[in-house]
Amino acid sequence: MLLEAHDVAKAFGSFWAVAGADLTVEEGEIVGLIGPNGAGKSTFFNCLAGDTLPTSGRILFDGTDLTRATPEGHARAGIGRTFQVPMTFEDMTVLDNVMVGAFLRHPHRSDAREHARRIVELTGLRPDQPGRSLGTPGRKRLGIARVLATEPRLLLLDEALAGLTPTELREAIALVRRIHETGVTIVIVEHIMEVIMTLTRRVLVFNQGKVIASGTPEQVVKDEAVIEAYLGRGARHA
Amino acid sequence: MKHPVSPRVGVCLLAAALLLFPLVFSDAFYRDIGVAFLLAAISASAWNIVGGYAGQVSVGHSMFFGLGAYAPLFCYTQWGWPPLAGIPVGIVLSVTLAVVIGMPTFRLSGHYFSMATIAVAELIRIFFGTWALVGGAIGLQGPAVARGWWDLTFRGDLAYYYIFLGVLGLLLFVTFEVGRRRFGFYLRAIKASERAARSLGVPVRLTKLKALALSATFTSAAGSLYAVKTGFIDPDSGFGILVSVQMVIVAALGGAGTLLGPLVGALILIPLQTAANTWFGGGGSGLTFILYGGIIVLIARFEPGGLFDLWRRVAALVWRRAHAA
Amino acid sequence: MVLLQVIVGGLLLGAIYALFSSGLTLIWGMMNFINFAHGEFVMLGMYAALLVVLHIGGGPVGFGAAAALALFGLGVAVYFALIRHVVRGPMLSQILSTFGLALLLRYTAFFIFSANFVSLPPTSLSGTLDLGGIFLPVAQLVAGLTAVVLTIALHILLTRTTIGSRLLAVAEDRAAAMLMGIRPDRMQALAWGLSAGAAGIAGALLATAYPWSPTVGETFGLIAFVTVALGGFGSVLGSLYAGLIIGLIQAISAYWLGAIYKDIVVYGLFVALLWLRPQGLMGKA
Numbered sequence: 001m002l003l004e005a006h007d008v009a010k011a012f013g014s015f016w017a018v019a020g021a022d023l024t025v026e027e028g029e030i031v032g033l034i035g036p037n038g039a040g041k042s043t044f045f046n047c048l049a050g051d052t053l054p055t056s057g058r059i060l061f062d063g064t065d066l067t068r069a070t071p072e073g074h075a076r077a078g079i080g081r082t083f084q085v086p087m088t089f090e091d092m093t094v095l096d097n098v099m100v101g102a103f104l105r106h107p108h109r110s111d112a113r114e115h116a117r118r119i120v121e122l123t124g125l126r127p128d129q130p131g132r133s134l135g136t137p138g139r140k141r142l143g144i145a146r147v148l149a150t151e152p153r154l155l156l157l158d159e160a161l162a163g164l165t166p167t168e169l170r171e172a173i174a175l176v177r178r179i180h181e182t183g184v185t186i187v188i189v190e191h192i193m194e195v196i197m198t199l200t201r202r203v204l205v206f207n208q209g210k211v212i213a214s215g216t217p218e219q220v221v222k223d224e225a226v227i228e229a230y231l232g233r234g235a236r237h238a
Numbered sequence: 239m240k241h242p243v244s245p246r247v248g249v250c251l252l253a254a255a256l257l258l259f260p261l262v263f264s265d266a267f268y269r270d271i272g273v274a275f276l277l278a279a280i281s282a283s284a285w286n287i288v289g290g291y292a293g294q295v296s297v298g299h300s301m302f303f304g305l306g307a308y309a310p311l312f313c314y315t316q317w318g319w320p321p322l323a324g325i326p327v328g329i330v331l332s333v334t335l336a337v338v339i340g341m342p343t344f345r346l347s348g349h350y351f352s353m354a355t356i357a358v359a360e361l362i363r364i365f366f367g368t369w370a371l372v373g374g375a376i377g378l379q380g381p382a383v384a385r386g387w388w389d390l391t392f393r394g395d396l397a398y399y400y401i402f403l404g405v406l407g408l409l410l411f412v413t414f415e416v417g418r419r420r421f422g423f424y425l426r427a428i429k430a431s432e433r434a435a436r437s438l439g440v441p442v443r444l445t446k447l448k449a450l451a452l453s454a455t456f457t458s459a460a461g462s463l464y465a466v467k468t469g470f471i472d473p474d475s476g477f478g479i480l481v482s483v484q485m486v487i488v489a490a491l492g493g494a495g496t497l498l499g500p501l502v503g504a505l506i507l508i509p510l511q512t513a514a515n516t517w518f519g520g521g522g523s524g525l526t527f528i529l530y531g532g533i534i535v536l537i538a539r540f541e542p543g544g545l546f547d548l549w550r551r552v553a554a555l556v557w558r559r560a561h562a563a
Numbered sequence: 564m565v566l567l568q569v570i571v572g573g574l575l576l577g578a579i580y581a582l583f584s585s586g587l588t589l590i591w592g593m594m595n596f597i598n599f600a601h602g603e604f605v606m607l608g609m610y611a612a613l614l615v616v617l618h619i620g621g622g623p624v625g626f627g628a629a630a631a632l633a634l635f636g637l638g639v640a641v642y643f644a645l646i647r648h649v650v651r652g653p654m655l656s657q658i659l660s661t662f663g664l665a666l667l668l669r670y671t672a673f674f675i676f677s678a679n680f681v682s683l684p685p686t687s688l689s690g691t692l693d694l695g696g697i698f699l700p701v702a703q704l705v706a707g708l709t710a711v712v713l714t715i716a717l718h719i720l721l722t723r724t725t726i727g728s729r730l731l732a733v734a735e736d737r738a739a740a741m742l743m744g745i746r747p748d749r750m751q752a753l754a755w756g757l758s759a760g761a762a763g764i765a766g767a768l769l770a771t772a773y774p775w776s777p778t779v780g781e782t783f784g785l786i787a788f789v790t791v792a793l794g795g796f797g798s799v800l801g802s803l804y805a806g807l808i809i810g811l812i813q814a815i816s817a818y819w820l821g822a823i824y825k826d827i828v829v830y831g832l833f834v835a836l837l838w839l840r841p842q843g844l845m846g847k848a
Contacts, residue, residue, distance in 0.1 A: 049437070075439030087434035089427055091495075100427045103420040104439035112420070150439055295658040297599075342838045348654050349597040353788045354837055356599075360785065361830040368823055429653075479781075483666065486659070494655055527670035534663025538649055542656035 001060075002027040002185050003048070003079075003154055008057030009209075010043050017043040019209030020057070025154070030176075030186045032196045032217070035206030036230050042084075042158070044206065045189050049081040049156050050074035061154070075104060080152030084159045086139035088131045095120055095127035097142055101149030119149050123175060137168045141175070148179065155179065157188040161195050173199060193221075205229065252501075253407075260399045269395040275508045276402035277464055281481075282488035282500035283409050284456035289486065290494030291417065292449040293429030294344075295352050298359030299485050302332040302454040304476030306461030308366070311378040311471055321380055325462040332458035336450040344446045355482075363477035377472025380465065391469065398467050405463065409456050414497055416452070425449055429495070457485075480527070487530055490537050493546025502545055568697045569818045570811060575699075575707025576773075577810015578803075582710040583765035583783065584790035585717050585802040586758035592797025593734040593754045596650060596657065600641075600665035602784025604759045607668065608634050608766020609775050610676060613683060622687050623705075623771055630767035631760045638759025642752045665784065672777035682774040702772035710768055711803070717761060718799040730754055734797075782826060789833040 005023040018040045035041045046052040050071040102112040123145040203220045205213040207229040310324030343351040384391035427435040493499025608630040615626040649660045688702040721727040732740040733750040794801030816828040
């Protein structure tokens with residue numbers, strides 16, 4: 001079991017964004033996390049990534065308790081994440097952006113640069129392009145490249161494929177698949193059903209802070225509770 | 239992007255110019271400006287490490303300058319030590335202060351750090367003004383006559399010029415080297431986006447602390463050089479807001495976060511300041527501040543990258559036009 | 564008895580601290596922006612009062628309102644000319660913008676008014692009251708009480724009126740507010756106006772009771788930081804409590820340790836706060 005989340009909860013004041021969520025991910029899986037907006041999946045995701053401190057519950061990575069670990073600690077342990085709004089290092093080139101990630105495992109500049117260059121090639125970006133000149137798809141890809149350079153065992157993708165054209169989407173899906181094939185376990189939060197259906201083998205559905213359904217994508221799509229969550233009561237019988 | 243002039247050639251030319259300057263312009267007036275330029279360049283370059291590269295804006299950096307200035311003169315007046323021996327003392331004090339301030343404030347957003355620097359600098363200034371041991375409002379003085387070369391009390395500015403130039407060279411070298419390594423990448427990442435940096439495993443708080451400590455070290459050295467050259471220090475010339483402001487404006491005007499930005503800033507500001515003092519006369523410091531304030535606002539509003547950035551954009555434009563033709 | 568007088572005096576001054584600090588905390592809460600020139604706004608309020616008295620005449624209500632309006636206008640102007648452009652830029656330019664503004668305002672004041680301490684000519688608030696052994700200048704008493712009223716009024720404005728909820732909506736979620744037909748730019752300009760206006764009135768109130776020079780801006784600025792840090796960034800009520808506490812601490816320190824130390828104590832308190840309790844007493848960090 002690579003990642004386990006037990007009864008994780010997060011309250012903001014009196015509002016429980018996450019109200020007891022469980023998750024287990026085996027090494028090598030690709031797991032999807034879906035749910036309507038406001039369902040709490042982003043908050044849960046941030047708890048898994050170390051950006052938000054859970055109010056209660058436990059998060060274990062490869063047996064180690066990371067519940068209260070900092071984002072840096074998560075990265076060092078081998079968990080990487082992307083951001084919904086890619087936070088590109090604007091004033092640095094693509095290669096330099098990726099090198100920041102590479103330095104985690106390669107403290108020496110020449111090693112880091114070599115490692116970064118390989119990753120930049122893998123993701124199809126141009127190393128000398130200034131970060132600020134990239135469009136949104138490029139920035140998202142750079143975000144993935146950057147975190148890949150930290151050599152994560154588990155990669156948390158936060159809506160990394162939103163806002164792409166159909167062609168870009170297909171390329172991105174292929175990229176994620178390639179990454180998965182190198183042995184990285186992936187948890188992907190996504191709204192785009194094509195991504196979920198084609199990439200993931202198992203899906204968890206979030207609503208109102210809890211996991212309300214889990215199974216293969218085909219099973220989940222037909223689940224009554226899921227339909228109700230997305231479309232409201234009455235849609236079940238439509 | 240290709241530069242019209244190779245950077246290496248540019249740096250060599252610059253170094254040559256700086257080395258030859260006091261020999262070509264041997265009048266005391268010019269040498270004086272030269273020394274003032276170097277001192278401003280050193281202070282601003284030191285500030286640049288934490289304020290420009292790491293993006294943590296200190297507006298109270300005079301606290302390190304002042305400690306560095308008081309230390310050698312204090313060691314001299316209390317124990318008769320040569321001021322040279324007091325320089326490391328100043329550095330130790332400054333680095334300690336840097337850690338004390340950095341530890342709590344770097345956990346929080348950047349504004350806390352900036353506010354803390356103002357408060358602490360003022361605190362120290364007022365405190366030193368009331369503390370008899372360090373001379374109170376009157377301050378301390380250095381050796382009037384040199385007992386040996388280690389007293390660093392020279393007549394004329396030439397020796398000071400080359401000592402300062404050496405320190406500037408060392409500082410720029412350290413900044414350059416550090417900038418190329420992991421530490422430099424981490425600094426720039428923190429400045430660009432702390433949250434993203436964290437997610438990549440950058441130890442943000444520790445990196446900021448290191449940057450502040452390094453910056454404090456050289457700022458303290460600058461203060462020591464100042465005290466040794468003028469042979470005198472008091473709370474205002476050590477910890478005053480003018481000292482802090484000048485560092486910031488020199489770096490920001492030239493280009494904060496670039497290696498040579500502070501030099502460019504000093505190159506423009508020091509002659510400007512000298513001219514302003516001449517025109518406005520004795521009551522000049524008030525008008526100088528008005529000018530400084532105005533310049534800072536204009537930089538912030540229109541050209542946050544400083545003149546260096548402006549120059550780069552203009553040069554790129556000219557280069558493109560020349561090659562399109 | 565003297566101690567009691569010191570305490571009351573400190574609280575009254577603290578109330579005025581609370582008033583101008585609530586302006587600073589409003590901007591922080593709304594835009595996550597620190598105005599390093601806020602102390603200068605207070606200082607300008609004081610001089611505005613003086614100018615009105617000298618050239619137009621009138622009583623405290625007159626010059627108080629004049630100071631408030633003048634500074635309100637300045638706040639809005641500063642927002643449109645400067646703040647709006649830097650608020651979404653790098654941190655360096657954000658901090659430099661108001662820091663540079665502070666220098667500009669402070670030394671322009673030095674240039675125009677000189678470094679001498681000045682006071683308002685005698686107003687209807689002159690004289691001292693004897694409240695059972697405590698001798699209080701009328702001006703201090705009125706100024707302090709007015710400050711409390713105005714601070715609470717600001718709090719009510721922000722929390723219980725439509726315009727207040729619009730301001731808070733923009734603070735909460737700019738994009739959502741826009742979708743609801745609220746114009747964030749206008750609301751933020753309004754916030755700056757209110758913030759500067761509060762500083763302006765506070766300045767006028769201070770002018771009735773205490774002498775000043777252009778240097779006070781720096782001190783008030785720092786006091787505002789401490790007050791806002793203690794009371795919690797974004798909380799006007801927090802500023803009220805914190806302001807009173809700061810005024811009290813300052814007065815007692817001056818009494819026990821000597822007048823020179825009253826500023827040191829405040830700055831020291833700030834540094835201690837940063838170390839120990841950055842989130843203040845009431846707000847979030």
